[in-house]
Amino acid sequence: MSRQIFLDTETTGLNPESGDRIVEIGCIEMVNRRLTGETRHVYLNPERKGNEEAIRIHGLTDAFLADKPKFAEVADDILGFLQGADVVIHNAAFDVGFLNAELKRLGRQPFHTVAARVTDTLLMARELFPGKANSLDALCKRLEVDNTHRTFHGALLDAGLLAEVYIRLTRGQDSLVIQADEARPGQTLAVPQLDLASFSLPVIAPDADDIAAHAAVLADLDKASGGKTVWRTLAA
Template sequence: MRQIFLDTETTGLEANNGDRLVEIGCIEMENRRLTGNTLHLYINPERKGNEEAIRVHGLTDDFLADKPKFGEVAQQVVDFIRGAELIIHNAAFDVGFLDAEFARCKLGKTAQIAGKVTDTLLMAREMYPGKANSLDALCRRLEVDNTHRTFHGALLDAGLLAEVYIRLTRGQDSLVIHDDEGGTGVQATSAAAVDFSQFTLAVLDPTPEELAAHEAQLADLDKASGGKTLWRAVLPKPAEAVAQ
């Protein structure tokens, strides 16, 4: 299975009101192994950036001025994500911006180009209801090191998302845990039905000392409950049990 961890940075929060993409980061994984194939693009948004957005990602208008416009790299993005499962944190946001950019280029919608879109924010909310589930919060909870994240960057965040996703889904589809060398820590085996009637289990009787200690413990419980313990009514006393 080919999966793409994808993140974007934008000029603002509203694709429907003219905000544009300024960065795309994609990291490829196949069969739960990162392949090393990435796509990282800075994009000239053809408009000024929002100051608050720039404080988040650090991509200034001057920096982006000589970068390619989306139309110049659109086919490159399509070719990289085509047919893959896109894994995105808060997918509605990124897909909304991708859809707007693809529409300008008459390339269809993201869901038509990719094979599937999976939102890790929705996954995390199901797994950790009532808790903070931002990417930073998940990194802390799942012990993914994000101390080098001073600015939001699309490729950096896609890499963090890959680590978070692998930890979120480890063991979800199988009881076999993969080691770092591609092997398995536990081999999958099928257990044959066992006829337990063929076994004779030994029964060990308590010693007098063990019976006395047990009775003392029950007496303490009986005293603490004000004589309301129920086992006195249904169980024989140790002396009666021995006599039987």
């Protein structure tokens, strides 16, 4: 069984080493590339004032967070949910750095002792789209994931968007569903046999604009790889 947890956090600022804290955690579970409906979502009292720039991004004011639980009060539940999972995070170094800082305050073991593995979709995207913008918003636009309802950054909302982005990054199904497989144990699905020889596929020749656009893409890839692209060797 492949169990993944898509995780996102919101924070008071950018640097846990200078005392910035987590203010929101959102987690969504996926098993065998299907959402299970199991989630964890908490707002947290960071026990310090938030940074104005961060508040503009996530909209979580000091007044709103004042009566929310502290990280210590939810740590066991969150860590139990994450235990043994492949935790998928966009820009994992950021979120894991904050989680480790919170765990250190409690005298707990670091995050890598909880998760079976951490998968960073930012690193995945940089390999697939070198030289391109690879923020979560940019990936949603490129991979046609609807994020028009994302007025503020929110941990649970962003975890859900990340799950959809991940499926498309890994060339999986086009959308996520929460349902049982159509085939029950012991049953097989009938797949119709088609004679592909009966199909006549049109061949569309590229025009000058298509050829120029293709050359520009190859040039960008060549530049991003430092001139190490294979087609340069083949062409030579």
